[in-house]
Amino acid sequence: MSQLPRHAVLPLPHLHTATLAIALRGGSRYEEREEAGLTHFLEHMIFRGAGERAGLPELMEAFERVGSEPEAYTSEDAITLVLELDPARLREGAELLADVLLRPTFSEIEAERALILEERLERVDAEGHPADLEDLAMGLAFAGHPLSRSILGRKSTIESVTPADLHRWRERLVQRENVALAVAGPLEPGEAAEQLAPLAALPAGDALPLQPPLPPASGPxxxxxxxxxxxxxxxxxxxxxxxxxxxxxxxxxxxxxxxxxxxxxxxxxxxxxxxxxxxxxxxxxxxxxxxxxxxxxxxxxxxxxxxxxxxxxxxxxxxxxxxxxxxxxxxxxxxxxxxxxxxxxxxxxxxxxxxxxxxxxxxxxxxxxxxxxxxxxxxxxxxxxxxxxxxxxxxxxxxxxxxxxxxxxxxxx
Amino acid sequence: MSQLPRHAVLPLPHLHTATLAIALRGGSRYEEREEAGLTHFLEHMIFRGAGERAGLPELMEAFERVGSEPEAYTSEDAITLVLELDPARLREGAELLADVLLRPTFSEIEAERALILEERLERVDAEGHPADLEDLAMGLAFAGHPLSRSILGRKSTIESVTPADLHRWRERLVQRENVALAVAGPLEPGEAAEQLAPLAALPAGDALPLQPPLPPASGPxxxxxxxxxxxxxxxxxxxxxxxxxxxxxxxxxxxxxxxxxxxxxxxxxxxxxxxxxxxxxxxxxxxxxxxxxxxxxxxxxxxxxxxxxxxxxxxxxxxxxxxxxxxxxxxxxxxxxxxxxxxxxxxxxxxxxxxxxxxxxxxxxxxxxxxxxxxxxxxxxxxxxxxxxxxxxxxxxxxxxxxxxxxxxxxxx
CATH class of the missing domain: 3.30.830.10 (Metalloenzyme, LuxS/M16 peptidase-like)
Structure with missing residues (x-):
């Protein structure tokens, strides 16, 4: 029987907009050396078409109809999708985000690859070494652990990622126990949970484990x-x-x-x-x-x-x-x-x-x-x-x- | 008889925080060549003590008591002060902002001067010419008009501004018709207007005129x-x-x-x-x-x-x-x-x-x-x-x- 991932409904009856947030374990913490950057690449590609809305424009038109452009961001240990929407359109919003997670088309990968390479250039020096203060600090504080690596990944990985790589990585992340949902806004909790039903289609599966453990502190x-x-x-x-x-x-x-x-x-x-x-x-x-x-x-x-x-x-x-x-x-x-x-x-x-x-x-x-x-x-x-x-x-x-x-x-x- | 500047109360009874915004005509549009940058300098100094709270720490403590740190920003034709506060503390917030406008102490000018010079360095090249895209575009679109000048002003002005200059400039801006107030939040309009009363202490005086008129377009x-x-x-x-x-x-x-x-x-x-x-x-x-x-x-x-x-x-x-x-x-x-x-x-x-x-x-x-x-x-x-x-x-x-x-x-x- 299909069921929803862990979820919370936060009723804010006085407001006029609702937000649906979907968090998945992912990011540098869960990436092996040769996978580093896949979550961030997925973030860039995730809204470039899904299901019958195979291209970015059709998908964006559908999102504007329920509220606004969705956003995604990657941290060390999560990728999060966020959609601000008309509370009366929550079910359609959930349908769209379920499509995005389950049937992304990953169209026009070269456009995003160019953007990511550009983004990387802002964080490395001419030799490709980290030049970004946050990246440098993470590299030192968690030396030897996957957390020490930039969420953007290595140049060679960014240059070679294929849609098939992204599909494999997405299948690792989009598993019921690896996902959490929360919706806040002018919503009745029981009804809201019902409207999230399209997200019950996520396949059963475990959360990525918090492995390896954090290294011991070894400063200064x-x-x-x-x-x-x-x-x-x-x-x-x-x-x-x-x-x-x-x-x-x-x-x-x-x-x-x-x-x-x-x-x-x-x-x-x-x-x-x-x-x-x-x-x-x-x-x-x-x-x-x-x-x-x-x-x-x-x-x-x-x-x-x-x-x-x-x-x-x-x-x-x-x-x-x-x-x-x-x-x-x-x-x-x-x-x-x-x-x-x-x-x-x-x-x-x-x-x-x-x-x-x-x-x-x-x-x-x-x-x-x-x-x-x-x-x-x-x-x-x-x-x-x-x-x-x-x-x-x-x-x-x-x-x-x-x-x-x-x-x-x-x-x- | 003292009276409030133009003001609006926007009742949002469903919310839990209120915002008081005070806008004054000022900025590059109203500054002669040798005055250029005074409004922006004033923005930096305006919260560095007022009335009996002569220093920044005492003043900030008082603001935290009513809600939060106030902000100020300068545009081409206005300086705006913004305070998010506890709606129950609106009168105290209005008192503090009236003090800030009427009795600023302008303490420790050198600290802010250093910050402004640093800010300027991010917008000019090594020869002191504009290197910021917005500044370059304003300079061209309104060539010959005060709007063509950067709101930061020239280096020589920033280096030489004194507290007395700032007091003179403040007196030009803080005149009743040159100021507008708006407060939005869970407030009853009549009561809110009463609580703004401390701001009726602003001296009577005219708005700065929209002179000279904008130059004719002369592109491309x-x-x-x-x-x-x-x-x-x-x-x-x-x-x-x-x-x-x-x-x-x-x-x-x-x-x-x-x-x-x-x-x-x-x-x-x-x-x-x-x-x-x-x-x-x-x-x-x-x-x-x-x-x-x-x-x-x-x-x-x-x-x-x-x-x-x-x-x-x-x-x-x-x-x-x-x-x-x-x-x-x-x-x-x-x-x-x-x-x-x-x-x-x-x-x-x-x-x-x-x-x-x-x-x-x-x-x-x-x-x-x-x-x-x-x-x-x-x-x-x-x-x-x-x-x-x-x-x-x-x-x-x-x-x-x-x-x-x-x-x-x-x-x-």
Whole structure:
């Protein structure tokens, strides 16, 4: 008997648009060396015709009829399709996306191949080595693991992929247990689940396993891409607990204290203080581990001072967090929660990803868990995460003196 | 007696966040040569302390308390402040923004000066000449008019601006008739207007006049910035009717037919056909005139073919638009309208700009006017707009052969 993949309906009766998100395990994490880039290539080809709508124009016309142009994106461990639509057209939207997953035509592969090769050129240097800060950082933080590879894949693979390769790869990904659906918007849960019925046609089959396990942390490590620019760009990545870890809500709060708003530590102590042109923190969240990534753009001559300030700012977090700082984080969380309540797309994408890795898809409960995090838990987590062995640093900088300054600063951590 | 500037309250009782937008006439259009860049500099400094909250951190803490970090942006003819907030805190938000407009402290100007100089470096070449496609295109389309100048201003001005200069400039802009407010969200109109009362403290004074008038069109013209890149980048600008022109709704539909969705003409005939990596259309809308800007990224060797396809695609629009194409535009408009109904921020920003130039701030009526546009009106408008005398072309390309190909293609228009 056919049945739906894992799915969630998030009723937002006050809104006027619905979003259907479909997440599939895929991406660099699941690709062998010679398969690297297949998920991303599939993302590019997935909407170029499906079933009777064999070409891109016919398929796009059908999507416009139910709402809008669908989107797809690839991460390290998922490919996600997103469709914003007229809530009255949910069944037709589900039919179209089922067609896309089950009967894609992969028409005109050369047009997308050219685009992907172009996209790759923006992330490698003339010799084909990674020149993109995120790629460099992933390569270092997960060295030896498939996660270390760019989601775009190697040039030789991109040049040689055929529609048959894409069909084989699609068959690996499009299996019921490897897929999760979420729909958010002005929908009645029972009815909405019925309207998703076309997606019950996905073949039965297992989820791709989280194998191999993540490598142990082995920092501190550094890598540099030599390129001249007006600033030194740095991405510091600390290995951190994953989405399945009970400490994950505390990790979300920790990242918010670093860069959740204008009074967070990075904007205040680095940007406003004139030490960095830009300073951002983000979480790379995987079910079984993750990274706190801190990205800086700094005038070459200020690199040492900026890194010393950053070190001391992170050390401060391990010593405890004051009530006023936590209260500001709570205010920011409240604001984000109000925005999310009016954002069907955000809710659908979040829930699909959570379900894909067997996590609770309720955004309200997730925010509540963050609200329950204590100052002590944050300080304890900061002590664990901001340890030198967890740290990988990727940089873009051509000046030997600046590279030496980075290494000298890290020697003190 | 003090009174509020022009204002609109857009009640969206179903939502959970409100947005307050304040638009002021300003930007390159209103700046004399030696003042160029003052509005943009003001944008950078406007939130660096106000009234008793003399520094950035205190002011940001107060903003987080009412909702979130405020934003500001500068265009050719306006500076806009935007605050997303807790609807229960609207009065406090209005107080804070009134403080920002009336009692800014402009603290730590050197930090922002460094950022602005850095921002400028991304838009000029080593000799200080414009290297940014938009700046190049504005310079050509409005040659001899203040609109031709970059909103960032000259290096010498950025280097020498003082807090006193900023105060003088702020006093020019912060005058009641030069300002428009709009607030959208779960608000009762009468109450909301009361809560805006702190903004009635803005001094009485006139709007900056739309002087000098726009120069006559004198195309076709071309300009090139010589830089090596993987593709030739082109921005073709056609002079077009402004926001106050009865043909403006037809112009909005025309731009949608070019690039409103995946079945529009530019994605279909240029990108999907493999002639361009990217092809976008946008409207630069001013009250008394505007531009239809078409931006292309094309492989050097395909420039001639891409421009010939573009020419024929535009000529096709002057010959008439079919019912199916108009129906797809109507579907896209319906989708956008549903999204807008749930988007307080979009509505507030739109309404503030419309009010600033004495235009109807109701988004529903604006969409309805677009819905009433006939196929004949579009074809007629296309014939007027896509005439060679309306055309300016800016390009980034270092290859003489490619530049010759552009000029040869334009000779046929």
């Amino acid at each position: 490590r550094t890598t540099f891409h030599r390129a001249e620019g007006p600033q030194t760009e740095l991405r510091l990545c600390f290995r951190a607990p994953g989405e399945r870890d009970p400490a994950f809500p505390a990790l979300c709060v920790l990242v918010d204290l670093l860069d959740g708003g204008p009074t967070s530590r990075l904007p205040r102590e680095l940007v406003d203080a004139g030490l960095a042109y830009n300073a951002r923190a983000e979480l790379v969240a995987l079910p079984d581990g993750g990274l706190v990534a801190l990205e800086l753009a700094v005038a070459h001559r200020k690199v040492g001072e900026a890194l010393e300030t950053l070190r001391s700012l992170l050390a401060g977090l391990t010593e405890g967090v004051g009530g006023a700082e936590l209260e500001r984080a709570a205010l920011r969380r409240g604001h984000r929660e109000r925005l999310e309540r009016d954002d069907a797309r955000n809710q659908a994408e979040w829930a699909a990803r959570r379900l894909l890795y067997d996590l609770d898809p309720d955004p309200i409960r997730a925010r509540a868990a963050e609200g329950a995090v204590s100052a002590e838990a944050i300080a304890e987590l900061a002590s664990t995460v901001f340890a030198p062995e967890n740290l990988s640093v990727a940089g873009i900088c051509s000046r030997p003196a600046t590279r030496r300054a980075v290494k000298a600063a890290l020697a003190n951590w | 013209r071309t300009t090139f910035h010589r830089a090596e890149g993987p593709q030739t980048e082109l921005r073709l600008c056609f002079r077009a009717p402004g926001e106050r022109d009865p043909a403006f709704p037809a112009l909005c539909v025309l731009v949608d037919l070019l690039d409103g969705g995946p079945t529009s003409r530019l994605p279909r005939e240029l990108v999907d056909a493999g002639l361009a990596y990217n092809a976008r259309a946008e409207l630069v809308a001013l009250p008394d005139g505007g531009l239809v800007a078409l931006e292309l990224a094309v492989a050097h060797r395909k420039v001639g073919e891409a421009l010939e396809t573009l020419r024929s695609l535009l000529a096709g629009l002057t010959e008439g638009v079919g019912g199916a194409e108009l129906e797809r535009a109507a579907l896209r408009r319906g989708h956008r309208e549903r999204l807008e109904r749930d988007d307080a921020r979009n509505q507030a920003e739109w309404a503030a700009r419309r009010l600033l130039y004495d235009l109807d701030p109701d988004p529903i009526r604006a969409r309805a006017a677009e819905g009433a546009v006939s196929a004949e009106a579009i074809a007629e408008l296309a014939s007027t707009v896509f005439a060679p005398e309306n055309l300016s072309v800016a390009g980034i390309c270092s290859r003489p052969a490619t530049r010759r190909a552009v000029k040869a293609a334009l000779a046929n228009w």
